[in-house]
Amino acid sequence: MTPVAVGAVWAGSPWFGILLFVFSAAMLWEWLRMCVPDRAMVLAGVASAGLAVAMYLLSVSPQLTVFVPVLVAALVVVVASGKQRPLVMAGALYIPVAALAAQWLRAWHPDGLLLIMWLFFVVWATDTGAYAFGRAIGGPKLAPQFSPKKTWAGLIGGMLCAALIGALIVNFSGGKAIWAISLASAALAIIAQIGDLAESGLKRRFGVKDSSNLIPGHGGFLDRADGMLSVFPVAFVIIYFFDLALR
Incomplete structure (x- = not known):
């Protein structure tokens, strides 16, 4: 996967953002699959939707408000998970925050x-x-x-x-x-x-x-x-x- 990753980083927007989102959505599903296997697909979809909105907002302007969709999605996922809530919350925040940090570094830093x-x-x-x-x-x-x-x-x-x-x-x-x-x-x-x-x-x-x-x-x-x-x-x-x- 190294050539794909390096190529996307080199190309910048929108390709790097697309790669980040695909990787992050997959990792959200994997994390939730371990924590709540019976609800992983639906919950990963909710978390990924929040990340998608946040990444779009960050592509427009680097404001702290980009975290709002991630937080809202994480709360929905935690409430709906019904179990393993601390670990579910950790994954629903950890992965999107890492993706947004990488997006900011590539898109907004000189x-x-x-x-x-x-x-x-x-x-x-x-x-x-x-x-x-x-x-x-x-x-x-x-x-x-x-x-x-x-x-x-x-x-x-x-x-x-x-x-x-x-x-x-x-x-x-x-x-x-x-x-x-x-x-x-x-x-x-x-x-x-x-x-x-x-x-x-x-x-x-x-x-x-x-x-x-x-x-x-x-x-x-x-x-x-x-x-x-x-x-x-x-x-x-x-x-x-x-x-x-x-x-």
């Missing part, structure tokens, strides 16, 4: 293309570094109650690779804040691993191996984008409120 590609490469470097260092070094487990294979060595390796990618991107884009971006990249690597562990914990709670089988041989969209989901909102905060810039 360096939107570069920022999104930076975040993509940071998450990919984190996953690759964590896997390589974890396999090569092994050692103490990071959070065996959620994911028995993740190690502290893997986390540190993921952080190092993410920091290196951040430094390279700043260097090639002509930026000056190499240390700031490297540290931010390493911090986002931790956030990506937290997102990965959170999704693993959710699957363990409901006794499923994959969030779905929508991607043959690779599980579901949540399985592939769990780290990205957690990174987008945090990246939005540090970029919007702390004016972090790549160049």
Whole structure:
């Protein structure tokens, strides 16, 4: 899926927005399928409708009111779910907020293309570094109650690779804040691993191996984008409120 994702990011509006919505709608269904399998399709439809309205509003103007449709849809979904309400609320807010953060970064930030590609490469470097260092070094487990294979060595390796990618991107884009971006990249690597562990914990709670089988041989969209989901909102905060810039 990497060429599709990169192509959509490069093309910008409306293609990136369409990709975000499709991925988010699929992830909403997967999340709700685990929490309330008998009502997942209907509830995911409600949550996706709220996200669609919010994304349209954000495409017109970057106002805080874009969150209103998401909040309304989340409340409807929680009330109608009848069970697992805290987890249902978490998913109905977490996924749309991540999508809106990514949309804002791409559509409204002057360096939107570069920022999104930076975040993509940071998450990919984190996953690759964590896997390589974890396999090569092994050692103490990071959070065996959620994911028995993740190690502290893997986390540190993921952080190092993410920091290196951040430094390279700043260097090639002509930026000056190499240390700031490297540290931010390493911090986002931790956030990506937290997102990965959170999704693993959710699957363990409901006794499923994959969030779905929508991607043959690779599980579901949540399985592939769990780290990205957690990174987008945090990246939005540090970029919007702390004016972090790549160049």
